[in-house]
Amino acid sequence: MEKYSTETIQKNHQQYVLTSWSKQSGLLPKVMSKAHGVYFWDEQDKRYFDMSSQLVYTNVGHQHPKLLEAFKHIGDIPLSAPGFASASKSALARKITEYAPSNMKKVFFTCGGAESNEHAIKMARMVTGRYKIFSRYRSYHGATFGAGNLTGENRRLSVEPGIPGFVKFDIPYLYREVIDFNNEEQATEFYLKRLRQQILYEGPNTIAAVFIEPIPGSNGVIIPPKGYLEGIRALCDEFGILMVCDEVMSGFGRTGKMFAVDHYDFEPDMITFAKGVTSGYAPLGGVIVSNQVASYFDDHVLMTGLTYSGHTMCTQIGLETLKIYEKEKIIENTSHVGQTLAQRLDQLMCYSIVGQVRHIGLFAAVELVKDKKTREPLIQYGLDYGQDPVRLMNKFVSMLLEKGFYTYSHESSVIIAPPLVIKEDELNEAMDLFEAVIQEFEKEVTGIEHSTILPVK
Numbered sequence: 480m481e482k483y484s485t486e487t488i489q490k491n492h493q494q495y496v497l498t499s500w501s502k503q504s505g506l507l508p509k510v511m512s513k514a515h516g517v518y519f520w521d522e523q524d525k526r527y528f529d530m531s532s533q534l535v536y537t538n539v540g541h542q543h544p545k546l547l548e549a550f551k552h553i554g555d556i557p558l559s560a561p562g563f564a565s566a567s568k569s570a571l572a573r574k575i576t577e578y579a580p581s582n583m584k585k586v587f588f589t590c591g592g593a594e595s596n597e598h599a600i601k602m603a604r605m606v607t608g609r610y611k612i613f614s615r616y617r618s619y620h621g622a623t624f625g626a627g628n629l630t631g632e633n634r635r636l637s638v639e640p641g642i643p644g645f646v647k648f649d650i651p652y653l654y655r656e657v658i659d660f661n662n663e664e665q666a667t668e669f670y671l672k673r674l675r676q677q678i679l680y681e682g683p684n685t686i687a688a689v690f691i692e693p694i695p696g697s698n699g700v701i702i703p704p705k706g707y708l709e710g711i712r713a714l715c716d717e718f719g720i721l722m723v724c725d726e727v728m729s730g731f732g733r734t735g736k737m738f739a740v741d742h743y744d745f746e747p748d749m750i751t752f753a754k755g756v757t758s759g760y761a762p763l764g765g766v767i768v769s770n771q772v773a774s775y776f777d778d779h780v781l782m783t784g785l786t787y788s789g790h791t792m793c794t795q796i797g798l799e800t801l802k803i804y805e806k807e808k809i810i811e812n813t814s815h816v817g818q819t820l821a822q823r824l825d826q827l828m829c830y831s832i833v834g835q836v837r838h839i840g841l842f843a844a845v846e847l848v849k850d851k852k853t854r855e856p857l858i859q860y861g862l863d864y865g866q867d868p869v870r871l872m873n874k875f876v877s878m879l880l881e882k883g884f885y886t887y888s889h890e891s892s893v894i895i896a897p898p899l900v901i902k903e904d905e906l907n908e909a910m911d912l913f914e915a916v917i918q919e920f921e922k923e924v925t926g927i928e929h930s931t932i933l934p935v936k
């Protein structure tokens with residue numbers, strides 16, 4: 480490939496590329512000169528820990544030799560349209576259904592997360608003959624029009640006024656709940672009762688599906704209270720509503736199990752996935768559907784499709800990725816190193832600017848606050864994406880970057896989701912950098928040296 484200087488790459492980007500979720504003027508995007516495993520290097524050859532796996536997808540690490548090798552053989556299988564059967568498409572679909580909960584039967588392939596949710600919406604409407612779709616506030620399901628309407632956080636505002644029949648319900652985000660529950664069970668009961676009431680108000684016979692991220696990722700790894708997801712399943716069963724779990728971010732090992740739902744005692748009707756299935760090396764996503772949903776389409780036309788559904792290259796890379804998961808025991812590593820991450824994060828609670836840490840496997844968020852007692856967030860809700868007048872979170876993420884720790888934030892939460900191949904010593908080294916920045920930042924926000932602050936529970 481033709482070699483371009485860093486300056487040319489950046490200049491061409493500024494002049495010709497529209498960058499997502501950003502004001503375009505003033506952007507000076509970094510250029511990766513190389514990457515390997517949990518690291519990448521910038522144009523000045525500075526090394527960074529990739530502590531968000533880019534956008535939570537480089538699960539098997541950067542430039543994995545087995546995947547680079549697989550790309551050399553892409554041409555061996557001819558390109559074929561969705562109507563053809565191909566070795567990689569059929570083998571991958573089989574493998575995914577085998578990994579999925581036992582009620583899952585077939586896969587519809589897409590090219591990414593939003594498209595997967597779009598197709599799950601359509602399938603839910605076709606199967607139930609109903610049109611309303613429930614989803615939660617503080618969720619992210621993608622940026623296309625249907626997925627944007629599912630999305631509950633403020634990135635959905637760009638698709639409003641939205642599609643009729645998309646209804647939002649509240650998420651148990653207990654750290655910011657105004658009601659002071661005695662325990663998780665009480666919170667679960669409250670949220671489920673509220674949801675039941677809302678289903679009744681909306682007319683149960685009009686509701687096709689409830690979409691949830693079992694553990695919302697972009698919005699700060701919000702772990703559900705005990706019994707909550709199982710309770711949603713029960714409500715869906717009561718009213719004949721399909722339950723769709725969006726595992727685009729949480730799926731393929733991120734939480735220490737293949738799917739986040741594997742931590743709980745229920746089976747959804749559909750699971751949407753993307754990112755980790757190819758570790759991001761090729762754009763692939765899909766919808767895994769239950770026996771019941773699959774059977775519906777045995778004698779009803781599946782009125783949807785994509786030119787690249789089950790694309791040969793993408794499914795080959797997916798298949799190779801899952802072989803790496805097995806050979807390198809990626810999920811075992813996630814749950815093992817995840818314990819170290821949990822310890823390191825729990826220790827951060829002694830800092831006055833750390834409001835809450837949330838973690839499961841290698842999926843974590845640190846929520847920063849101005850005041851630990853009042854839980855005043857660093858950024859008020861809705862003032863993200865460069866609209867924060869004080870730009871405190873931008874500052875924090877820049878300080879991390881300066882130290883060689885790459886990640887991103889949402890509202891007042893910083894995401895920590897390294898490649899699932901990270902080793903314990905690498906994680907500890909990265910977390911030392913993180914803690915050093917927390918210390919510096921605490922002084923900047925509070926004006927007090929850390930050592931003078933008593934740990935707050």
Ligand SMILES: Cc1ncc(COP(=O)(O)O)c(C=O)c1O
Nearest residue numbers: 591592593619620621725727728
């Ligand atoms: C839970 C979830 N769903 C859907 C999406 C959208 O995926 P994509 O950007 O591949 O369309 C994302 C992206 O981050 C996600 O986290």
